[in-house]
Amino acid sequence: MTPFLQENVVFREVYCFLGGNEGNASWCGGDGLLPGGFEWAAYFAAGFVIMFILVNAALLGAAVFVWSERRLLARFQARRGPNRWGPWGIFQPIADLLKLIIKEDIVPNAADRLAFTLVPIIMLMALLLSLAVMPFARNTYLVNLNVGILYIIAVSSMSTIAIFMAGWSSANKYAMFGAMRGVAMLISYEIPLVLSLVGVVLIVGSMSLVSVVEAQTVPFLLVQPLGALVFMLGISAELNRTPFDILEAESEIIAGYHTEYSGIKFALIQAAEMAGVLAASGFLATIFMGGWSGPFWSGQLGAFWFLVKLAGFVMLFIWIRATFPRLRIDQIMAFAWKFLLPLALINFLVTAVQVYFFGFYQGDVPGELTRNELWIMAAINIPVALIAIGIFGRFSREKVRVPEPVFQNIAPSPRTMEVD
Amino acid sequence: MYGFGLAKGLMVTLKNFIRPPFTIQYPEERIPQHPRFRGEEFAWYEERCTGCASCAKYCPLGIIKIVTSEGGRSPQEGGHYDIDVFDIDIGRCMFCGLCVEACPYDALFMGSGFERGRYERQDLVITVDELREAVKKPSTWFRPQLEDSGYDPHKDSALDWRAVGREKWEWHQREKAGARIKFRPARVGDKTQEGDGEARS
Ligand code: SF4
Numbered sequence: 001m002t003p004f005l006q007e008n009v010v011f012r013e014v015y016c017f018l019g020g021n022e023g024n025a026s027w028c029g030g031d032g033l034l035p036g037g038f039e040w041a042a043y044f045a046a047g048f049v050i051m052f053i054l055v056n057a058a059l060l061g062a063a064v065f066v067w068s069e070r071r072l073l074a075r076f077q078a079r080r081g082p083n084r085w086g087p088w089g090i091f092q093p094i095a096d097l098l099k100l101i102i103k104e105d106i107v108p109n110a111a112d113r114l115a116f117t118l119v120p121i122i123m124l125m126a127l128l129l130s131l132a133v134m135p136f137a138r139n140t141y142l143v144n145l146n147v148g149i150l151y152i153i154a155v156s157s158m159s160t161i162a163i164f165m166a167g168w169s170s171a172n173k174y175a176m177f178g179a180m181r182g183v184a185m186l187i188s189y190e191i192p193l194v195l196s197l198v199g200v201v202l203i204v205g206s207m208s209l210v211s212v213v214e215a216q217t218v219p220f221l222l223v224q225p226l227g228a229l230v231f232m233l234g235i236s237a238e239l240n241r242t243p244f245d246i247l248e249a250e251s252e253i254i255a256g257y258h259t260e261y262s263g264i265k266f267a268l269i270q271a272a273e274m275a276g277v278l279a280a281s282g283f284l285a286t287i288f289m290g291g292w293s294g295p296f297w298s299g300q301l302g303a304f305w306f307l308v309k310l311a312g313f314v315m316l317f318i319w320i321r322a323t324f325p326r327l328r329i330d331q332i333m334a335f336a337w338k339f340l341l342p343l344a345l346i347n348f349l350v351t352a353v354q355v356y357f358f359g360f361y362q363g364d365v366p367g368e369l370t371r372n373e374l375w376i377m378a379a380i381n382i383p384v385a386l387i388a389i390g391i392f393g394r395f396s397r398e399k400v401r402v403p404e405p406v407f408q409n410i411a412p413s414p415r416t417m418e419v420d
Numbered sequence: 421m422y423g424f425g426l427a428k429g430l431m432v433t434l435k436n437f438i439r440p441p442f443t444i445q446y447p448e449e450r451i452p453q454h455p456r457f458r459g460e461e462f463a464w465y466e467e468r469c470t471g472c473a474s475c476a477k478y479c480p481l482g483i484i485k486i487v488t489s490e491g492g493r494s495p496q497e498g499g500h501y502d503i504d505v506f507d508i509d510i511g512r513c514m515f516c517g518l519c520v521e522a523c524p525y526d527a528l529f530m531g532s533g534f535e536r537g538r539y540e541r542q543d544l545v546i547t548v549d550e551l552r553e554a555v556k557k558p559s560t561w562f563r564p565q566l567e568d569s570g571y572d573p574h575k576d577s578a579l580d581w582r583a584v585g586r587e588k589w590e591w592h593q594r595e596k597a598g599a600r601i602k603f604r605p606a607r608v609g610d611k612t613q614e615g616d617g618e619a620r621s
């Protein structure tokens with residue numbers, strides 16, 4: 001029995017109901033249903049229940065997100081969006097899914113069958129794995145990993161591999177283009193993404209998401225404005241959202257890496273992408289907005305506060321998608337390397353100095369930053385952020401130089417040509 | 421400041437967000453049409469039609485088919501041909517309205533509808549029976565007298581054959597009864613259609 005899992009409410013309830021105090025689990029109240037020697041069954045059942053809840057929540061969340069994104073995008077463009085199926089068109093994603101399920105599931109002849117089939121599974125798996133460390137409310141998380149932030153980043157970069165597998169195994173040049181673009185972009189954005197979280201880790205002194213939430217007496221959005229900005233932009237690149245969606249640019253390369261996918265595989269890829277936005281919003285809410293803690297009753301209403309913040313970030317993502325056009329690959333690269341990376345480094349440096357200055361590490365033992373110290377950091381970091389954006393914005397801005405026209409007489413023009 | 425343009429862009433979409441949507445929910449609501457809209461379901465008034473077939477001759481596509489037979493009375497006695505067939509193949513019609521322009525007796529008007537979807541081409545041919553039974557809401561296209569009267573086919577009720585002509589119907593009756601007509605070109609400031617005193621002279 002792992003020590004992590006018994007902190008989970010659902011797991012403990014199910015496990016104790018079935019298994020009870022058998023074996024080496026001494027933290028249940030009494031005996032369970034199953035006789036001794038069947039702890040493995042209780043363990044399995046409890047794990048299955050959690051998995052069931054989590055997977056369904058993620059997929060349903062993706063469905064709701066698809067609906068709300070279509071509705072909101074439409075409203076941003078002064079349209080109405082889907083409104084035929086059910087009230088306000090709320091059943092539209094179900095209709096979409098039904099349509100996708102009854103479509104033929106095509107695997108191209110030249111495709112690498114195994115890799116092709118694995119892609120949707122890997123994408124969805126990466127997403128669901130990242131949900132494991134997300135604290136939805138107080139004591140409502142699957143695991144409280146002490147390397148939670150590292151774990152998120154590691155797991156979410158698995159989708160890069162899936163994307164490249166999709167492009168390679170499709171044996172389609174457009175899919176390959178999309179995959180190559182994707183790999184180039186995703187690997188570049190990974191670096192500022194990781195660096196942007198270092199500041200948070202320095203302040204909290206732990207990588208566990210639960211302690212990140214508990215340390216936020218002041219929302220880290222204010223304490224780490226640069227980190228939040230870089231993380232937000234980096235994660236929206238990781239999610240292939242619109243300003244960065246060169247890997248499925250419809251107007252250029254059909255559908256990018258999932259050109260060849262159809263039917264339920266396509267539905268799974270879409271579900272993973274959509275739920276990915278939810279997960280990213282959840283992590284933004286957790287890391288930078290204080291997760292389940294709210295103005296009052298953060299114990300009881302934790303899930304509510306978390307959902308409110310998540311919805312706010314989802315709204316922001318949709319707003320960004322509705323506004324900005326797709327960037328070119330070189331612009332995207334310049335943005336990552338000339339803008340986001342220096343910002344993340346500055347954030348890292350400034351935060352490190354501040355944390356050192358506030359005597360965070362007394363000896364070897366990490367201490368706690370008080371609320372006042374966090375406010376002072378916020379007061380320093382926000383102007384620093386504005387100045388840094390102003391300075392480095394100039395570097396990433398593209399200077400358009402119109403080349404001097406060069407006139408060359410390549411061949412004598414017909415008017416002056418002499419006729420023998 | 422870098423990023424100012426981005427913020428401006430976000431504001432533009434936000435402004436659109438709080439605007440009411442432009443979408444017209446078609447089957448439930450419709451775009452308001454102009455009264456001069458040239459639509460389907462031609463409004464044809466058999467009482468006015470003489471069967472001269474000018475409309476059929478003027479149609480650039482030749483999609484109007486008219487077959488007439490002699491009525492009981494001669495035209496001098498006020499009779500006219502009976503219309504046996506008046507087919508308009510609306511599937512090929514381009515709504516140029518030349519047939520309406522050509523009709524000398526104000527018997528044919530463009531319709532005001534636009535929803536004549538059918539499953540077969542054959543069903544797109546408007547027959548004479550259909551024309552007879554149709555709810556006649558003539559478009560005011562090429563019919564200034566209708567337009568002047570303020571008629572709107574999309575709002576007002578269907579019009580009788582007496583109400584659509586260029587002149588009052590009694591005018592024709594008197595003409596047939598032998599009234600002498602003194603033609604006087606219209607002048608600015610004339611009261612249109614006010615009494616028929618000047619027509620009788
Ligand atoms: S509207 Fe034009 S094309 Fe249509 S029937 Fe009349 S003359 Fe022919």
Ligand code: SF4
Pocket residue numbers: 468469470471472473474475476486522523524525526527528
């Ligand atoms: S031109 Fe007018 S009057 Fe002549 S046949 Fe056609 S509809 Fe009748």
